[in-house]
Amino acid sequence: MPAHAHVTDSDAASAADAAATDPLGRERAHLAASRSALRAMREDVQNLDIRDVTANWVNAIVLQAQIDDRIKALADLAHTPLFFGRLNYLHAPGAELAEGAEGEQFYIGRRHVHDAGGDPMVIDWRAPVSQPFYRASKNDPQDIGLRRRFGYTGGELTAYEDEHLSDPAEAASVSKLLQQEIERPRVGPMRDIVATIQPEQDEIVRSGLSGSVCVQGGPGTGKTAVGLHRVAYLLYAHRDRLARTGTLVIGPNRSFLHYIEQVLPALGELEVKQATVDDLVARADLEVRGADAAETAVVKGDARMAEVLRRAVHSHVSEPVEPLMVVRGSRRWRVPAYEIAEIVAELQNRDIRYGAARDALPQRIAHAVLVRMEQAGEAPDDRVQDAVARNPAVKAVVKTVWPLVEPAKLVLRLLSDPEFLAAHADGILSSDEQSLLLWSKPARSVKSVKWSAADLVLIDEATDLVERTHSLGHVVIDEAQDLSPMQYRAVGRRCTTGSATVLGDLAQGTTPWATRSWDEALGHLGKPGAVLEELTAGFRVPREVIAYASRLLPAISPGLSPVSSVRETPGSLIVTTVDSAASLPPAVIDACRASLVHEGSIGLIAADARIPELAEALLAAGLPYLSPGEETTAESRLTLVPASLAKGLEYDYVVLHEPADVVAGEPDERTGLRRLYVCLTRAVSGLTLLHTTPLPEALA
Numbered sequence: 115m116p117a118h119a120h121v122t123d124s125d126a127a128s129a130a131d132a133a134a135t136d137p138l139g140r141e142r143a144h145l146a147a148s149r150s151a152l153r154a155m156r157e158d159v160q161n162l163d164i165r166d167v168t169a170n171w172v173n174a175i176v177l178q179a180q181i182d183d184r185i186k187a188l189a190d191l192a193h194t195p196l197f198f199g200r201l202n203y204l205h206a207p208g209a210e211l212a213e214g215a216e217g218e219q220f221y222i223g224r225r226h227v228h229d230a231g232g233d234p235m236v237i238d239w240r241a242p243v244s245q246p247f248y249r250a251s252k253n254d255p256q257d258i259g260l261r262r263r264f265g266y267t268g269g270e271l272t273a274y275e276d277e278h279l280s281d282p283a284e285a286a287s288v289s290k291l292l293q294q295e296i297e298r299p300r301v302g303p304m305r306d307i308v309a310t311i312q313p314e315q316d317e318i319v320r321s322g323l324s325g326s327v328c329v330q331g332g333p334g335t336g337k338t339a340v341g342l343h344r345v346a347y348l349l350y351a352h353r354d355r356l357a358r359t360g361t362l363v364i365g366p367n368r369s370f371l372h373y374i375e376q377v378l379p380a381l382g383e384l385e386v387k388q389a390t391v392d393d394l395v396a397r398a399d400l401e402v403r404g405a406d407a408a409e410t411a412v413v414k415g416d417a418r419m420a421e422v423l424r425r426a427v428h429s430h431v432s433e434p435v436e437p438l439m440v441v442r443g444s445r446r447w448r449v450p451a452y453e454i455a456e457i458v459a460e461l462q463n464r465d466i467r468y469g470a471a472r473d474a475l476p477q478r479i480a481h482a483v484l485v486r487m488e489q490a491g492e493a494p495d496d497r498v499q500d501a502v503a504r505n506p507a508v509k510a511v512v513k514t515v516w517p518l519v520e521p522a523k524l525v526l527r528l529l530s531d532p533e534f535l536a537a538h539a540d541g542i543l544s545s546d547e548q549s550l551l552l553w554s555k556p557a558r559s560v561k562s563v564k565w566s567a568a569d570l571v572l573i574d575e576a577t578d579l580v581e582r583t584h585s586l587g588h589v590v591i592d593e594a595q596d597l598s599p600m601q602y603r604a605v606g607r608r609c610t611t612g613s614a615t616v617l618g619d620l621a622q623g624t625t626p627w628a629t630r631s632w633d634e635a636l637g638h639l640g641k642p643g644a645v646l647e648e649l650t651a652g653f654r655v656p657r658e659v660i661a662y663a664s665r666l667l668p669a670i671s672p673g674l675s676p677v678s679s680v681r682e683t684p685g686s687l688i689v690t691t692v693d694s695a696a697s698l699p700p701a702v703i704d705a706c707r708a709s710l711v712h713e714g715s716i717g718l719i720a721a722d723a724r725i726p727e728l729a730e731a732l733l734a735a736g737l738p739y740l741s742p743g744e745e746t747t748a749e750s751r752l753t754l755v756p757a758s759l760a761k762g763l764e765y766d767y768v769v770l771h772e773p774a775d776v777v778a779g780e781p782d783e784r785t786g787l788r789r790l791y792v793c794l795t796r797a798v799s800g801l802t803l804l805h806t807t808p809l810p811e812a813l814a
């Protein structure tokens with residue numbers, strides 16, 4: 115850790131001396147004092163003696179864990195500033211906005227810091243009083259006289275930039291510090307953007323918990339960043355509620371989740387779970403060992419499957435044909451079949467799960483018996499009703515009329531038994547679609563099946579028909595455009611009582627079932643009322659590169675507008691034609707070496723099928739490389755990326771190997787071009803494209 119990361123009290127004193135003369139010195143003094151205050155806050159927590167307040171050891175462990183989390187949340191991160199902005203209001207904002215912080219001047223930072231007297235020294239970026247830092251403008255100054263942005267090197271405050279928003283004489287200007295932040299080289303996992311959230315991003319970040327939001331945005335427009343900051347914001351604004359109900363971030367694969375996993379902890383949020391959709395529907399007792407052909411997976415992921423499953427589950431309920439005879443002591447009580455049928459019909463018409471109705475059935479039948487007992491002059495109480503409900507004769511009726519349904523067995527039967535499938539799919543799926551679903555070799559048992567990922571989603575749907583799925587408070591779905599309708603439903607049932615943030619780009623959909631329209635997708639998710647937002651400013655890809663990649667848009671997603679990049683990096687695109695296939699690998703190695711001369715991360719992206727040979731070439735050339743998801747460090751900066759894993763990731767310099775192969779690696783041309791679009795849009799500073807095979811027409 116560099117020495118400047120720790121400011122001692124004597125440093126604080128000398129900084130205070132400097133304060134009188136220069137403004138930067140004054141700000142440094144405030145930073146030093148804030149650091150001391152944060153340290154004191156941390157020490158207060160560390161020194162807590164919990165022996166007197168905990169009744170037993172379980173209690174003590176729970177409390178200690180909470181304290182440890184609190185200490186972690188109060189850590190002073192050496193390389194990130196404690197505050198990054200300052201607001202001077204023209205008038206002291208009302209108590210509601212300022213949340214106890216008095217005065218007109220506020221420092222905005224990652225977390226709240228207060229002094230020994232409890233007065234705030236740094237205000238959390240999520241507090242209402244911080245909002246104008248992100249939203250105020252010359253046109254709408256929001257009562258702000260001065261907005262100051264700070265520049266840092268490591269943990270050291272090195273610069274500041276002022277905007278006098280309420281001064282009509284001052285012209286609006288582009289922030290250099292913002293530009294520098296956006297252009298800072300990337301090393302290691304994704305970082306937060308808390309100092310530079312843009313107004314249109316901030317509106318999404320701070321939109322309320324009760325509503326769902328869907329964000330369409332091209333590559334690098336900050337969708338992932340916005341989704342993660344939104345979670346942090348919601349946790350701040352609705353801490354108690356979300357602590358109870360839980361939050362979840364869904365991403366496309368492990369390497370992507372690794373890439374983003376540091377962002378929320380850096381914002382002080384340690385409790386948010388991350389998962390893929392496959393994780394959500396996984397079952398400990400069923401392994402995914404199979405894969406579906408694309409056309410089969412399309413049918414399995416189609417929303418019509420939900421109706422097939424619903425019919426199949428409910429087909430287990432049968433019309434009672436026998437009367438019920440309950441023997442208690444010397445008396446026999448008879449309930450005719452038609453009356454049981456009425457009870458069953460009533461339960462079927464109610465909007466409750468199959469399992470809940472099954473659980474209710476014995477009590478309903480018992481009630482019918484009790485009515486007869488009362489008519490006969492007896493005075494049975496609740497205990498009698500419970501006893502009747504447990505009577506073997508009643509249990510036997512329930513078992514035949516409303517049998518248990520095991521979801522995995524049900525799906526197994528649908529996929530192996532043509533007649534059973536037809537009985538529930540006729541009129542919903544064509545016979546061709548039904549044939550696609552059926553396994554060529556019917557399976558014997560749930561354990562022996564080579565379940566596919568799509569099968570698990572079907573089992574999850576069936577499970578929800580039997581028993582309601584637990585709902586979380588908020589779910590963020592990143593790269594949502596790749597979800598099938600059935601996957602949207604699986605996510606949707608995990609936020610039925612909560613809300614969702616859906617992030618995606620229709621042009622980057624590379625699954626055979628990729629989302630065509632957000633309205634449709636939101637319907638499947640069960641959030642048809644979600645607000646649709648669009649982000650169009652690009653923070654990753656340089657203008658030249660995004661313009662080149664956008665030439666593919668008419669073919670892959672007509673109607674979508676190209677991203678307008680905020681990054682002007684002349685010379686960021688190099689397209690090299692290599693004469694022979696044999697010269698390509700050496701040319702690729704040279705391009706990697708040339709990229710490594712620069713600071714930051716390098717991604718060598720190629721069609722999945724080409725990865726082994728490139729790995730060999732890199733090894734032979736003595737260039738060590740990482741796999742996606744492995745953390746880049748200053749020493750190890752080159753990652754070899756299969757095209758199928760490039761989505762959502764970014765590298766300072768990208769070397770793209772043979773675009774035609776990337777296209778050819780997909781089942782159809784449009785998907786191939788979309789995959790290529792993803793690969794072309796991973797670069798922050800420069801893209802070198804090498805090919806021997808002719809480029810796709812739009813790029814030639």
Ligand SMILES: Nc1ncnc2c1ncn2[C@@H]1O[C@H](COP(=O)(O)OP(=O)(O)OP(=O)(O)O)[C@@H](O)[C@H]1O
Nearest residue numbers: 307310311312333334335336337338339653654762
């Ligand atoms: N306001 C901002 N200030 C600074 N950097 C930003 C800002 N918004 C986004 N970025 C940066 O731009 C890059 C792209 O952001 P992000 O990955 O969130 O985009 P995305 O829309 O999810 O992209 P993709 O569609 O490729 O997945 C990231 O490095 C992110 O930190």
